[in-house]
Amino acid sequence: MVTISDVAAFAGVGAGTVSRVLNESPRVRPETRARVLAAMAALDYRPNPLAQRLSRGRCQTLGIVVPFFTHASAVERLRGVVAALDGSRYDLVLFNVETPLHRDEHFATLTRSGRADGLLVMSLRPPPGDLDRLIAAGMPIVLVDVRVEGVSAVVTDDVEGGRLATRHLLDLGHERIAFLGQDPANPFGFTASGDRERGYVEVLGSSGVDRDESLTRYGSHDRSVAQALAEELFSLDEPPTAVFASSDVQATGVLAAARSAGLRVPEDVSVVGYDDVEISAYAGLTTVRQPLFESGLLGTQILLEALEGGAVPAVGERVLPVELVQRTSTAAVHRSAA
Amino acid sequence: MVTISDVAAFAGVGAGTVSRVLNESPRVRPETRARVLAAMAALDYRPNPLAQRLSRGRCQTLGIVVPFFTHASAVERLRGVVAALDGSRYDLVLFNVETPLHRDEHFATLTRSGRADGLLVMSLRPPPGDLDRLIAAGMPIVLVDVRVEGVSAVVTDDVEGGRLATRHLLDLGHERIAFLGQDPANPFGFTASGDRERGYVEVLGSSGVDRDESLTRYGSHDRSVAQALAEELFSLDEPPTAVFASSDVQATGVLAAARSAGLRVPEDVSVVGYDDVEISAYAGLTTVRQPLFESGLLGTQILLEALEGGAVPAVGERVLPVELVQRTSTAAVHRSAA
DNA sequence: TTGAAAGCGTTACCAC
DNA sequence: GTGGTAACGCTTTCAA
Numbered sequence: 001m002v003t004i005s006d007v008a009a010f011a012g013v014g015a016g017t018v019s020r021v022l023n024e025s026p027r028v029r030p031e032t033r034a035r036v037l038a039a040m041a042a043l044d045y046r047p048n049p050l051a052q053r054l055s056r057g058r059c060q061t062l063g064i065v066v067p068f069f070t071h072a073s074a075v076e077r078l079r080g081v082v083a084a085l086d087g088s089r090y091d092l093v094l095f096n097v098e099t100p101l102h103r104d105e106h107f108a109t110l111t112r113s114g115r116a117d118g119l120l121v122m123s124l125r126p127p128p129g130d131l132d133r134l135i136a137a138g139m140p141i142v143l144v145d146v147r148v149e150g151v152s153a154v155v156t157d158d159v160e161g162g163r164l165a166t167r168h169l170l171d172l173g174h175e176r177i178a179f180l181g182q183d184p185a186n187p188f189g190f191t192a193s194g195d196r197e198r199g200y201v202e203v204l205g206s207s208g209v210d211r212d213e214s215l216t217r218y219g220s221h222d223r224s225v226a227q228a229l230a231e232e233l234f235s236l237d238e239p240p241t242a243v244f245a246s247s248d249v250q251a252t253g254v255l256a257a258a259r260s261a262g263l264r265v266p267e268d269v270s271v272v273g274y275d276d277v278e279i280s281a282y283a284g285l286t287t288v289r290q291p292l293f294e295s296g297l298l299g300t301q302i303l304l305e306a307l308e309g310g311a312v313p314a315v316g317e318r319v320l321p322v323e324l325v326q327r328t329s330t331a332a333v334h335r336s337a338a
Numbered sequence: 339m340v341t342i343s344d345v346a347a348f349a350g351v352g353a354g355t356v357s358r359v360l361n362e363s364p365r366v367r368p369e370t371r372a373r374v375l376a377a378m379a380a381l382d383y384r385p386n387p388l389a390q391r392l393s394r395g396r397c398q399t400l401g402i403v404v405p406f407f408t409h410a411s412a413v414e415r416l417r418g419v420v421a422a423l424d425g426s427r428y429d430l431v432l433f434n435v436e437t438p439l440h441r442d443e444h445f446a447t448l449t450r451s452g453r454a455d456g457l458l459v460m461s462l463r464p465p466p467g468d469l470d471r472l473i474a475a476g477m478p479i480v481l482v483d484v485r486v487e488g489v490s491a492v493v494t495d496d497v498e499g500g501r502l503a504t505r506h507l508l509d510l511g512h513e514r515i516a517f518l519g520q521d522p523a524n525p526f527g528f529t530a531s532g533d534r535e536r537g538y539v540e541v542l543g544s545s546g547v548d549r550d551e552s553l554t555r556y557g558s559h560d561r562s563v564a565q566a567l568a569e570e571l572f573s574l575d576e577p578p579t580a581v582f583a584s585s586d587v588q589a590t591g592v593l594a595a596a597r598s599a600g601l602r603v604p605e606d607v608s609v610v611g612y613d614d615v616e617i618s619a620y621a622g623l624t625t626v627r628q629p630l631f632e633s634g635l636l637g638t639q640i641l642l643e644a645l646e647g648g649a650v651p652a653v654g655e656r657v658l659p660v661e662l663v664q665r666t667s668t669a670a671v672h673r674s675a676a
Numbered sequence: 677t678t679g680a681a682a683g684c685g686t687t688a689c690c691a692c
Numbered sequence: 693g694t695g696g697t698a699a700c701g702c703t704t705t706c707a708a
Contacts (some may be wrong), residue, residue, distance in 0.1 A: 051685030112384035389701035
């Protein structure tokens with residue numbers, strides 16, 4: 001393994017000079033630089049990243065904490081992260097979270113800094129103690145899809161998204177609109193589904209439509225779970241004429257349930273999803289689009305800026321827009337059915 | 339920042355002893371250990387990973403090189419990788435590849451070792467020069483979904499997969515079977531699609547069915563591209579009665595094309611995919627299942643073993659099984675249509 | 677069993 | 693401009 005002092009000896013200079021050449025310092029005479037470069041080439045020298053990192057006190061790494069990274073929406077966000085990192089000198093290390101214990105373990109190890117120079121946290125609230133420790137240690141942190149007082153974040157307005165979906169269904173004449181989402185009291189403290197539900201409840205209320213609590217179902221993010229819940233809804237004495245699912249994956253579960261119940265979409269039942277992931281266009285799903293890719297991209301860019309700037313980033317919140325994307329899973333309510 | 343010598347001073351021992359406690363060496367008297375542990379707790383000491391890595395000469399990191407990591411099949415493999423890494427002390431750093439240039443850049447930086455202690459390479463052939471350099475440097479490497487002489491690999495038999503799909507369609511009485519896949523002369527040198535095509539050609543031949551070259555279409559992995567290609571096929575004077583697509587994503591494009599051409603699946607046309615990703619069950623797609631999750635898991639386990647063992651791993655090839663999964667997108671050919 | 681000290685390969689400060 | 697030389701914080705060898 002050829003080291004910096006080998007190069008220095010070969011070129012007849014000091015190690016410091018080689019380092020300066022390496023780091024493109026202007027304080028090196030051109031001829032010296034040339035000699036050093038020649039030596040590096042001759043010896044096929046590669047600086048040892050480990051030594052650089054220790055010496056600089058930075059590990060050239062961005063940590064991404066993401067729950068259920070295989071979910072379509074998470075993958076889409078990660079795509080944005082990777083795009084933002086492309087061409088930068090930072091490595092991306094992935095911390096997947098499937099359980100609250102997982103989350104705590106990751107944050108515990110991350111507070112022993114040196115594993116990441118900056119942190120992008122998706123959808124989940126870091127444990128307060130660890131968060132304080134990280135902030136105190138000067139670790140730049142950007143949140144995506146979750147907000148915490150005093151931390152920069154890229155978010156969307158989930159309540160508004162819930163309103164958009166519900167208003168769309170009301171406009172089509174639906175009144176028996178089911179909501180299928182995640183229990184607001186989930187172990188991770190995810191708030192997105194609950195916020196969308198709030199938008200749904202709010203719009204129902206302001207439209208003078210009584211909310212029928214029996215049309216609300218909570219379950220995990222699995223398609224199969226959503227399908228089972230939707231089958232329950234469809235077998236009610238007075239089934240819903242429309243279902244608002246708080247994610248597209250769940251919405252496809254609803255579509256599958258409709259199919260197995262012999263219901264036509266959108267003739268017999270309308271379905272609205274949330275996210276607009278890749279599968280949604282294929283499924284013809286009307287949905288609320290949130291800019292997933294952009295959220296990952298922007299969050300990472302903010303983080304990189306903070307890292308380059310050196311200073312602690314100004315805390316700020318960027319709100320990305322949501323919009324309704326109309327496809328073929330929604331239509332005017334079929335009055336005779338009701 | 340509290341360091342190892344702070345702890346040593348506090349506990350009244352040498353730094354070496356603290357290190358031994360840290361690394362669970364048995365050569366520490368219990369009472370000494372207790373004193374050191376107390377000191378660490380009192381000072382809230384966290385070892386600096388950067389220093390540990392430099393000193394040990396290992397960076398506790400696994401590099402994963404993966405083309406198009408957002409593709410469903412890649413995500414599923416990554417899920418296996420993450421599962422295998424869960425609980426290990428290794429970080430996962432992700433190198434996404436979208437272009438041949440991308441690939442070369444990643445391998446070039448990786449050869450300056452110190453960014454990863456081991457490498458898992460998916461689906462693509464490392465540039466020979468870099469590969470030799472990496473192997474010479476003693477970097478453990480495991481390939482998944484690709485084989486290179488002299489390197490450990492986890493693979494499946496894609497030719498056999500192609501045979502399974504084709505035989506299934508022949509058994510159903512189809513003879514005009516289209517193949518929709520990737521150009522064997524693609525810039526990455528991906529071979530999976532080409533191998534599946536070989537299986538297809540082979541079985542057609544051995545069954546005495548003439549292969550109609552006009553029923554072969556090549557395109558990128560996008561659903562929309564596959565859909566367009568399938569639309570071409572369906573508008574032929576003598577359209578195919580079945581399509582074998584070399585991935586499930588492409589197969590769903592075929593399904594969409596059938597839908598837009600007014601063809602019923604499977605009554606008018608049968609479709610077989612490949613991979614068995616999550617969406618396939620939802621789409622009711624008959625497909626050739628390959629163990630994606632398992633391939634990532636096993637590849638990573640082999641890599642970890644090599645890393646723990648210290649020695650260069652024995653070069654070996656693990657072949658995972660493929661199987662036909664029958665769903666509702668295939669049926670006996672409708673003779674009257676032909 | 678333990679302490680002292682020599683690495684690990686850079687960077688960065690301080691003279692010259 | 694450049695060389696010499698402390699750091700950086702840990703692991704590990706060598707004595708004791």
